[in-house]
Amino acid sequence: MPMPQLSPALLTDRYELTMLAAALADGTSERDCVFEVFSRRLPHGRRYGVLAGTGRLLELLAGFRFGDAELAAVRAQGVDDPELLAWLAGFRFTGDVDGYAEGDLYFPGSPVLTVRAPFGQAVLLETLALSILNHDSAIASAGARMVGASCERPCIEMGSRRTHEESAVAAARAAVLVGFAATSNLAAGARYGIPTTGTSAHAFTLLHDDEAAAFRAQVAALGTGTTLLVDTYDVEQGIRTAIEVAGPGLGAVRLDSGDLTVQATRARELLDALGATETKVIVTSDLDEYAIAALAAAPVDGYGVGTSLVTGSGSPTAGMVYKLVERDGVPVAKNSEGKRSVGGRKRAVRRHDADGTAIAEVVTAGAVEPRDGDRDLLAPLVRDGELVDPCSPAEALAAARDRHRVLRQTLPAEAFSLMRGEPVIDTVTA
Secondary structure (H helix, E strand, O other): OOOOOOOOOOOOHHHHHHHHHHHHHHHOOOEEEEEEEEEOOOOOOOOEEEEOOOOHHHHHOOOOOOOOOHHHHHHOOOOOHHHHHHHOOOOHHHOOEEOOOOOOOOOOOOOOOOEEEEEHHHHHHHHHHHHHHHHHHHHHHHHHHHHHHHHOOOOOEHHHOOOHHHHHHHHHHHHHHHEEEEEEEHHHHHHHHOOOOOOHHHHHHHHOOEEEEHHHHHHHOOOOOEEEEOOOOOOHHHHHHHHHHHHOOOOOOEOOOHHHHHHHHHHHHHHOOOOOOEEEEEEOOOOOOOHHHHOOOOOOOOEEOOOHOHHHHHHOOOOEEEEEEEEOOEEEEOOOOOOOOOOOOOEEEEEOOOOOEEEEEEEEOOOOOOOOOOOOOOOOEEEOEEEOOOOOOHHHHHHHHHHHHHHHHHHOOOOOOOOOOOOOOOEEEO
């Protein structure tokens, strides 16, 4: 029997309901509150982060409801407080959300999302907001490093088999946001209008009696513009066979094993010798930003990236937190060692020099004295529970991709170094 399609409201930690029940009981659930999402630090050695997932969060917010099926699910888990269940049955988010625009850059302390609502409403969004922003921003931040290392050669996202099925779709979206050209994931293509691509695996070659038969079948189905995987047996012979079958107009060959610098160099030389001067060389095989950078001088025309991308290249979460900073207009803050927060709703601007290069992130609960080159970072996303700028998922992604392309040009040159270092601009707090 198929599982019922449940609301995103159940993508929530139980302790949110526990806090809500207690707040309903003592009368504090309606206190006007401000929560902020921020990261205390970037992953070790990273120079900047990329905000991703805001569009997905806003998509899901509209359906964040506790209907009969959701209420039955929480009751089955022992949540039986009558007042809480009645409140959940009538829940609708009516608050305001501000945030950095998706695709923007962020640094330690950047208040990338601000939620203002009665406590009961705002606290329920914590788990969903953090799970989406932490995952998608981690993928986008890793992907941006890969795009930066690729020297403008196209990168293809192909990590679906290395992560959870829904994470794969979100990862593809985040990768395309920062400049990946396409994905292998059909669901991502359907939901977000992302170009999809893919040809064959080694299994297709092994299915046939010999390599030539496999190549003939693929060319017959997909045309000579296809990409043939040439390393199932012997790379050099695979290339010769590919050109014999497809001719010098073959679209590309793919290399998926061995020393890719050596293999790509030999492949290019052989292709040119066979007259296939326009046939491209695509490489895959556990690539990350460092492997891509190491191939910068090799005759490579594109990269397929999987595992490292969808796992954040060693940093699978952005480390963002969702903290209460204001209650009924009064600033509140944690004072825990190593986890201190700054009370009060923040304003954030990015400061730039005369050339338009970012030089500081200014985050303050007070006023910011404006300077030439300052850019306000927080924009209204939701007002009174309604989206300020409703658009389709594909339109939201396209806008975020365009925004990121422009904003990454404002970073100092050292931002694109893969050597470990401090954030490329300082966060100034007041």
